[in-house]
Amino acid sequence: MATERRAEVTWSGDLMSGSGRVDSVSSGAIEPLEVSWPARSAEPDGKTSPEELIAAAHATCLSMALSHGLAQDGHAPERLDTSATVTFQPGEGITKIALAVEGRVPGMDDDAFRRAAETAKENCPVSKALAGVPEMTLDARLAS
Amino acid sequence: MPRVQRSADVNWSGNVARGTGHITAVSGAFTDLPYTLASRVEAPDGKTSPEELLAGAHAACYAMSLAGELAGAGATPERVDVRSTVTLDEVDGSHRIVGAELHARARVEGMDAEAFTRLAHAADEGCPFSALIKASGTVTLNAEIEGGSGGD
Numbered sequence A: 001m002a003t004e005r006r007a008e009v010t011w012s013g014d015l016m017s018g019s020g021r022v023d024s025v026s027s028g029a030i031e032p033l034e035v036s037w038p039a040r041s042a043e044p045d046g047k048t049s050p051e052e053l054i055a056a057a058h059a060t061c062l063s064m065a066l067s068h069g070l071a072q073d074g075h076a077p078e079r080l081d082t083s084a085t086v087t088f089q090p091g092e093g094i095t096k097i098a099l100a101v102e103g104r105v106p107g108m109d110d111d112a113f114r115r116a117a118e119t120a121k122e123n124c125p126v127s128k129a130l131a132g133v134p135e136m137t138l139d140a141r142l143a144s
Numbered sequence B: 001m002p003r004v005q006r007s008a009d010v011n012w013s014g015n016v017a018r019g020t021g022h023i024t025a026v027s028g029a030f031t032d033l034p035y036t037l038a039s040r041v042e043a044p045d046g047k048t049s050p051e052e053l054l055a056g057a058h059a060a061c062y063a064m065s066l067a068g069e070l071a072g073a074g075a076t077p078e079r080v081d082v083r084s085t086v087t088l089d090e091v092d093g094s095h096r097i098v099g100a101e102l103h104a105r106a107r108v109e110g111m112d113a114e115a116f117t118r119l120a121h122a123a124d125e126g127c128p129f130s131a132l133i134k135a136s137g138t139v140t141l142n143a144e145i146e147g148g149s150g151g152d
Helices: A037-041 A050-072 A110-123 A125-129 B037-041 B050-072 B113-126 B128-133
Strands: A003-012 A019-025 A033-035 A079-089 A093-104 A135-142 B004-013 B020-025 B033-035 B079-091 B094-107 B138-146
Touching: A003 B050, A019 B050, A033 A037, A033 B050, A050 A079, A050 A093, A050 A110, A050 A125, A050 B004, A050 B020, A050 B050, A050 B128, A093 A110, A093 B128, A110 A125, A110 A135, A125 B050, A125 B094, B033 B037, B050 B079, B050 B094, B050 B113, B050 B128, B094 B113, B094 B128, B113 B128, B113 B138
Parallel strands: A093 A135, B094 B138
Antiparallel strands: A003 A019, A003 B079, A019 A033, A079 A093, A079 B004, B004 B020, B020 B033, B079 B094
């Protein structure tokens, strides 16, 4: 079954001095978020950006795919802490996504966890959609 | 221009069917947004999902790209409204993001509809997210101008 998710943005003015707002998303989960070019290309100053939203989407997707893979192997995780860092080169595009995940998984060794994380990175729908990003890295480890 | 990094953190507890995650933007723009498998593939029930966040990224990326194209052509927009709809579907037994649909409406004085359509397509080409998603799915664009000349 296909699932659709929608977001709406309003922008006023030119790129450099104008500003925008992510007004509404289909779930209603996100309050209006301000965006601007200076906040995107220099200091965020409390504002989100397309690259930060992509980072959030990717970390979210990896966590789900990994929890699914681990549970299928009989090692449902107690907890996964995941981060994604998206590098944006203005004029060029998104050049790198660095993923990191730390898991608390009873009865699993580091190697098996790293393999499961690598599989999740390869297969999660957001990774596949962003396969054109030149560099995608993963640092996976078990919590000590 | 220097490169820019943006990060987000997610924590997840439990298996995929019954677990819950929380999403935080490092900029501080949003904190601890909850999500679950059900909110992703069934009714959202007030929770976000990776695909919704991508829709937000895409709409924000395209809106900026269009504002840049219009301003570059000497026609600063009064207002641009953009909607992106991202579709997740099952393809050969696994979930795939199959495409994104953009709807844009811009209020720009004195621009003809043809010139606007050209810039709207250039904005799609220039938006990094559109470029990426086209490698594995489709991006459709529907752009309209208000207040232009020679159009309605």
